[in-house]
Each structure stands twice: as C-alpha cells, then as structure tokens.
Amino acid sequence: MEKHLICLDLDGTLLNDEKHISPFTKRVLQYLKKSGHEIMISTGRPYRASVDYYNAMNMNTPIVNFNGAYIHHPTDNRFPTKHEQFDTRIAYKIYKDISQLDIKNIIAEVKDQVYINNYDQSLFEGFSMGNPEIKYGELDQLLPESPTSLLIQAE
DSSP: OOOOEEEEOTBTTTBOTTSOOOHHHHHHHHHHHHTTOEEEEBOSSOGGGTHHHHHHTTOOSOEEEGGGTEEEOTTOTTSOOEEOOOOHHHHHHHHHHHTTSSEEEEEEEETTEEEESSOOHHHHHHHOTTOOEEEESOHHHHOSSOOSEEEEEEO
C-alpha cells in the first residue's frame, strides 16, 4: 500500500461544532496511522491553540501553525523549525499607518505571545486559548521581536 501524508485543518475539518474530535474521526485517524499513513495538523491557529488536539491524537509529526508561518516538530528537536516573521520595519509601518485610520484594535502575535493595542474583553477571550502571555499597549513599544502575525480589527 502506498503511504500518504494527511494534513488536517482544525476548525470545520478535524473538529466538530463543539471544537472536539469526534470518536468516529479519532477511530478513522487511528486506523490510517496503523495503516502506515502520516497524520499532521496544518492550521491558521497558533501552536498554543492546537497542541491539545495534537496530543489527543498522539501525533509524532511536525505541526504547521499560523498558516505556515510557524512549522516545528513538538517531539523532535532535530527537525528544523521554520518561523517566518514580518520585517520589523514593515510591522511598525503598518501599525503606524493603520492607527491613523478608524481601526478598533491591532493584535500581534510572536509564536505564543499575544500583544493587543487596546484592551477588549471579547478579544481577550478569543486570544487567551492556551494561556498565552498577553500584553496591552502601544505595539511599537511592546513587541520584543518581529511578529509572526498581525490582525487588524476594523469597526
């Protein structure tokens, strides 16, 4: 039998509406793994918001996060990590230019750290998945390094 790499998104693919992996899906994926296929997660979510599913499926493959901006292997430190980040100058220019418009908020993430320009409880709930360090304030002063992602929340 020919082996395949099966890459799964989380929301709307691996997970049901309750954000769980159904028993049926688990059985199918376990069967595929026993048949010699490799299963991995490939998602737009950060690692902290996908690691529980990775562990629940007893995966031993790399994981793709932030739509490919962060790729690493949680159980094999020999696997070369890929972490694509915004150029700091571009990120600060976006922040500066956007902050002059009618923008509600700007959120930056560096791997599993979250930086939010303006405190917003609803954003806190959405970005607190996986217990990240969350800081609030001017992003050009908060960011310790170039961000992995930028999210602009308009009105």
